[in-house]
Amino acid sequence: MKQKSIAVVGAAETTKMGKIPDVSVIGLHADAALNAMADCGLKPSDIDGVATAGISPVDLAHYMGITPTYADGTSVGGCSFMLHVRHAAAAINEGLCNTVLITHGESGRSRVGAGGFARAASSLAGQFEMPFGPMGPPTMFTIPVLRYLKARGYTVEDLAHVAVIQREWAAMNPRASFKDPITVADVLGADMIAWPFTKLMCCLVTDGGGALILTSAERAKDFPQKPVYILGTGESVETPMVSQMEDFTSSKAFRVSGKKAFEESGISHSDVDHLMIYDAFAHLPLYGLEDLGFCKPGEAAGFIRGRNTAPGGKLPLNTNGGGLSYMHSGMYGMYALQESVRQMRGIAPAQVPGAKISIAHGVGGMFAASGTIVFSNEAP
Amino acid sequence: MPPRMLPEPTPETRHFWDGCKAGELRLQRCTDCDGGSYFPPRPFCPKCGSRKVENYAASGKGVLWSYVINMRPRPDMGTEPYAIAVVKLAEGPQMMSNIVNCPQTPEALQLDMPLTVTFAAQNDDISLPFFEPVKG
Numbered sequence A: 001m002k003q004k005s006i007a008v009v010g011a012a013e014t015t016k017m018g019k020i021p022d023v024s025v026i027g028l029h030a031d032a033a034l035n036a037m038a039d040c041g042l043k044p045s046d047i048d049g050v051a052t053a054g055i056s057p058v059d060l061a062h063y064m065g066i067t068p069t070y071a072d073g074t075s076v077g078g079c080s081f082m083l084h085v086r087h088a089a090a091a092i093n094e095g096l097c098n099t100v101l102i103t104h105g106e107s108g109r110s111r112v113g114a115g116g117f118a119r120a121a122s123s124l125a126g127q128f129e130m131p132f133g134p135m136g137p138p139t140m141f142t143i144p145v146l147r148y149l150k151a152r153g154y155t156v157e158d159l160a161h162v163a164v165i166q167r168e169w170a171a172m173n174p175r176a177s178f179k180d181p182i183t184v185a186d187v188l189g190a191d192m193i194a195w196p197f198t199k200l201m202c203c204l205v206t207d208g209g210g211a212l213i214l215t216s217a218e219r220a221k222d223f224p225q226k227p228v229y230i231l232g233t234g235e236s237v238e239t240p241m242v243s244q245m246e247d248f249t250s251s252k253a254f255r256v257s258g259k260k261a262f263e264e265s266g267i268s269h270s271d272v273d274h275l276m277i278y279d280a281f282a283h284l285p286l287y288g289l290e291d292l293g294f295c296k297p298g299e300a301a302g303f304i305r306g307r308n309t310a311p312g313g314k315l316p317l318n319t320n321g322g323g324l325s326y327m328h329s330g331m332y333g334m335y336a337l338q339e340s341v342r343q344m345r346g347i348a349p350a351q352v353p354g355a356k357i358s359i360a361h362g363v364g365g366m367f368a369a370s371g372t373i374v375f376s377n378e379a380p
Numbered sequence B: 001m002p003p004r005m006l007p008e009p010t011p012e013t014r015h016f017w018d019g020c021k022a023g024e025l026r027l028q029r030c031t032d033c034d035g036g037s038y039f040p041p042r043p044f045c046p047k048c049g050s051r052k053v054e055n056y057a058a059s060g061k062g063v064l065w066s067y068v069i070n071m072r073p074r075p076d077m078g079t080e081p082y083a084i085a086v087v088k089l090a091e092g093p094q095m096m097s098n099i100v101n102c103p104q105t106p107e108a109l110q111l112d113m114p115l116t117v118t119f120a121a122q123n124d125d126i127s128l129p130f131f132e133p134v135k136g
Helices: A024-040 A057-064 A079-092 A126-129 A145-152 A158-171 A182-191 A251-264 A284-289 A300-305 A334-343 B014-023
Strands: A006-013 A048-054 A070-072 A100-107 A190-197 A206-218 A228-237 A272-277 A358-363 A369-376 B026-030 B052-056 B061-070 B082-089 B094-097 B114-121 B125-135
Touching: A006 A024, A006 A334, A024 A057, A024 A100, A024 A206, A024 A284, A048 A057, A048 A079, A048 A358, A057 A070, A057 A100, A070 A079, A070 A158, A079 A100, A079 A206, A079 A228, A079 A334, A079 A358, A079 A369, A100 A334, A145 A158, A145 B061, A158 A182, A158 A300, A182 A190, A190 A228, A206 A334, A228 A251, A251 A284, A251 A358, A251 A369, A272 A284, A284 A300, A284 A358, A334 A358, A334 A369, A358 B125, B014 B026, B014 B052, B014 B125
Parallel strands: A048 A070, A048 A100, A272 A358
Antiparallel strands: A006 A206, A006 A228, A100 A206, A190 B061, A228 A369, A358 A369, B026 B052, B061 B082, B061 B114, B082 B094, B114 B125
16 A cells, blocks of 8 residues: 555544443444544544444444445454455545544453354364364464474463563553453463463453544544554455464464565564554464564564563563453454554553554454554654 | 264365265375365365366374363363364375374373374264374
8 A cells, every 4th residue: 555645533442341231242333433433523424434344334334324435344353453444545545435434343241232153064164173172262273382382492481471461561551451460370370271271371351342533644634633644554364274274383364464564664673663463362472573573483482571572672562451461352453453543642551652653463363364554653 | 962063064075074984084186286185175276276186095194283172171072171183194284183092181192293093973974083193
């Protein structure tokens, strides 16, 4: 895409976060959407593009009273919203629409008006994975990890360090679900969910949502909030079955998406002030740091242990506390984008001083898909 | 205990499940390119796109590539923790399976241990391919 041609002008999460038993899934979408419209001073009639995952963009448009000329229902898991941002940027630049609303809402914990996760027994995953007993992401997303640890010379303590440091960030965030400090021993000693993953290496299960509103950089100057420009974008998909991932030590979707985003944005790794790597489980930041090129293979665990990603470190990572400590409703990518936007606006609870470039990197499914957005707060 | 979740074969995968019933682990390979064996089944080569592919009986040998031990068993899987494993087959492809005739512990389940296929009939139509440690 064209650098800085598009900007985020509205961004908000749901009014409440965590346990919201009195709001349904579509209600969470709407709450986030209304908050984002209020953030930029727009009404539903001002929106002419919609994008969402989990529910259909038809559901969203009708519920919100929007008559769009652009609708994107890309649904590739938790990074769908990164792809929505990318597609919206292209659509606005192509003149398909002017102002795009992207929403996420999920009743992950309370399951109010929520669908199921069932896979048809005739699908490839239904035939070649489900008969062997996987039970959701904790037993699937984690399958490559023992191979990864062995290949890299990492240990389960390295996974624990990821959770410990993210809890340090969460402690600074009033909206984080878990704020109390934890130790490596706490993480290793927590309930075993799926060896080698304990509960504290797995994301939270909460209710919530978020919404973004994008328009052209030219128009963005007229909105009340500081525009956050899209500098570069990437996306890719690999496989609907984690067992068929080409390389258990590296995500092809991460590598392709990341490389594209760096190329589009024309930046180098040292230009990045702030980074979000979707952490549904503690191994994802390690894969992300390596596959995005911030660390050489085998160096990510030491990089985290060395406190480079911790408060005060040179590459602040998952500064909202991440899916491990902040919140995780199911498709967390929206919250990673929200935190990047807050950091670029300079209003994050754990604000990185002077941050000018932020990357939000998402994963979808179990290493199935990926999307990467590079943000800048400097006007074109 | 609810009945175990079982596959529903499609025309494109029928040969695989018929093979399991007959005691053969059937893979596919391309006869147009040297792309090698692939899995899961599909009627064309994922490397070159050719429809000229053949089914064949694989060796049934492989190694334990990676796994987790699910401590909260799915209701249809019984009450004891079990490993959900990925086996790297001698012919190249990876496939998900369970490791049978072996304690479901990190000590017993060593990465790269040699495994061999064994089939367990679930009903008249479906036999599931499991893997067990090579003896000796």
